Amino acid sequence: MxxxxxxxxxxxxxxxxxxxxxxxxxxxxxxxxxxxxxxxxxxxxxxxxxxxxxxxxxxxTKEEVVLADDIDPVAFESFQNQPPEMTPLEALRATLTDVFGNLSEEDWELERHRQVLIASVPELRAAVLLRLSESVAVFAEQVAKRVGRDPADFEVRNFAGVVLGTALTGFSEALEQPMKTYIETMDRALEHLQQGLPL
Amino acid sequence: MxxxxxxxxxxxxxxxxxxxxxxxxxxxxxxxxxxxxxxxxxxxxxxxxxxxxxxxxxxxTKEEVVLADDIDPVAFESFQNQPPEMTPLEALRATLTDVFGNLSEEDWELERHRQVLIASVPELRAAVLLRLSESVAVFAEQVAKRVGRDPADFEVRNFAGVVLGTALTGFSEALEQPMKTYIETMDRALEHLQQGLPL
DNA sequence: CTCGATTTTGAGAGTAGCTGTCACTTTCTG
DNA sequence: CAGAAAGTGACAGCTACTCTCAAAATCGAG
Structure with a gap:
């Protein structure tokens, strides 16, 4: 901790x-x-x-009580520490299982409370989305480093934005089901993306 | 009378x-x-x-003054009216050029004001994101109809979320440049997506 | 044109989130 | 133990937003 x-x-x-x-x-x-x-x-x-x-x-703010989050920074660090030969998507999937896998039962409980609360209050949903969108830039930077390209590169940024979109879907999708499957849902979404989003 | x-x-x-x-x-x-x-x-x-x-x-609310938007409903209708043989991405690209191409100079002016204002005020950014995320479900529904699949289908939803992510990147990307290129930026992002997001 | 119904409006009071100030207490440091 | 630093509480003030109620404008019909 x-x-x-x-x-x-x-x-x-x-x-x-x-x-x-x-x-x-x-x-x-x-x-x-x-x-x-x-x-x-x-x-x-x-x-x-x-x-x-x-x-x-x-x-x-009153919002901050719910939004204060100790997971994100850990996730960023984990992502950075994934072996460099992994593609961004592979590294991301590894990060997810890594971070969420090592959560204590108590932390899970709190996390689930948070998610339900956030999902049910539009004000909080908006705040979370804002945060997520701000972290796109950070994520893009790390992706750029991994694939050896410019962080300002259009395609790199677009890629980061797209992954954010995936996170979004996974988030709301997971809420309709028992939380245990959060990782699975995200993983499935990323795999779908990895295969080029076939419909 | x-x-x-x-x-x-x-x-x-x-x-x-x-x-x-x-x-x-x-x-x-x-x-x-x-x-x-x-x-x-x-x-x-x-x-x-x-x-x-x-x-x-x-x-x-005070926010609503800035956020009230007459473009979105038009866009949804346009998307629905694109020839059914188009893939979702093709239809979306057609919609964009269609809707934004037919904007009067005055409307463009207002739209640009809106965008700059929204971009510079976190509170407004959050509200816009919330709206965007809510429209994912609507978009997913239309996509589902177009490709003949269930609107609740995981891959359909994921696809919709990903496209949202693209819109997000395009949005912030376009703000760093003269607004004229908004359509071009979005179009480029969607093309990148269409090709499977090569990095 | 007139009358009654409906809609729009303005005034005022009240709630709650958030900010800022100032004096008081607790904890740390030398 | 003394002074510095940090934490705390009371209070005052601003603004977004809600609710209620009565006055005014608008409309439809006779």
């Missing part, structure tokens, strides 16, 4: 982490209990035993 | 249309002049000489 900075546990850091998790957990609970819109920041703050101001010090 | 036989919209309708356009035009002007976030609904209402309540009767 986190990288221990050796002799730096620090009371402050620990307390901060605890507060942050308390806010997030209570928020998620309240959201699922009474709905996202119906839950006010004030309620969350009260449940987590902090003041509303403190809430905003930990999460810049 | 002097002329019973003409289908003129009626005073009420015309006034409504005029008010709506007044709001939209003043809003766009203020947005470009002083920025989106810095422009309040109150200012727009005042400029358009209506009350804030009236503003919200014409546009449910």
């Amino acid at each position: 986190a990288q221990p900075s050796d002799d730096r546990p620090g009371l402050r850091e620990r307390k901060k982490a605890r507060t942050r998790r308390a806010i997030r957990d209570h928020a998620m609970r309240l959201f699922t209990e009474q709905g996202y819109a119906a839950t006010t920041v004030e309620q969350i703050a009260e449940a987590a035993e902090v003041s509303p101001s403190t809430f905003f010090r930990y999460f810049p | 002097a002329q019973p036989s003409d289908d003129r919209p009626g005073l009420r309708e015309r006034k409504k249309a005029r008010t709506r356009r007044a709001i939209r035009d003043h809003a766009m002007r203020l947005f470009t002049e002083q920025g989106y976030a810095a422009t309040t609904v109150e200012q727009i209402a005042e400029a358009a000489e209506v009350s804030p309540s009236t503003f919200f009767r014409y546009f449910p």
Whole structure:
């Protein structure tokens, strides 16, 4: 999980982490209990035993509580570390099984909660899409490096955008089914893409 | 009622249309002049000489003023009317040149304003993406009909999602260049896709 | 033209997310 | 132990957005 900075546990850091998790957990609970819109920041703050101001010090917006994600950075790193002889699509598929395969049962639980919540609240869906679209540029860069081309290359960018589209479909597709198949769904979509999208 | 036989919209309708356009035009002007976030609904209402309540009767949100779009429905219809022997990608390319080719100079101007504004305001970008993602289902349905498969078919949906991804890249790509090339960019991306995304 | 029904409108009050300020407390460091 | 740094809470303010209610404009029919 986190990288221990050796002799730096620090009371402050620990307390901060605890507060942050308390806010997030209570928020998620309240959201699922009474709905996202119906839950006010004030309620969350009260449940987590902090003041509303403190809430905003930990999460810049109410959305952020749901959207804060520790998976993406790990995924990017994993992708970068895949053997260079793999094609981008192969590397991506390997990354997916790698990252999502090593998730604890608890993390899975949280992740599923997140997904359901996001899917059911348009506001959150929009925010997630925005994030996804922003990461296209980053992804394109890594793809460019892998195939030895310019990151600004039109075809490289287009490829990255297309893969994003796949992720999108897989996302909504997986929501209609038990989450266990999320990886399978994505993998299937990428395989379809790999074969040139035959219809 | 002097002329019973003409289908003129009626005073009420015309006034409504005029008010709506007044709001939209003043809003766009203020947005470009002083920025989106810095422009309040109150200012727009005042400029358009209506009350804030009236503003919200014409546009449910401040975003809607920018996002309201008369192109999409036309595009969907055009796509549907392309000769059935065309493959989905061919039909899509034909649709693009069809719809965007028949735009008046004035419409182009507004469209470009919209695009620049949307691109520069994350909030608007997110909203556009949400819309785009919702139209994937509609697009998938039409694709399914064209190739004679089930709209729920996984590959059909994946295809639709991928095309969406292309639209996304084309969108941001085109913004870095004079808008005239928007069609060209999209067309090029779709051609790349048609050839199986070679890298 | 007139009257009654419908629609459009404006005013005002209220909610909630978010920002910013300031003083107070807790934790860390030397 | 003292001072610096960081975390916290109370409060005030702005704006998007909602809701209600009554006044005004528009329309259809007699």
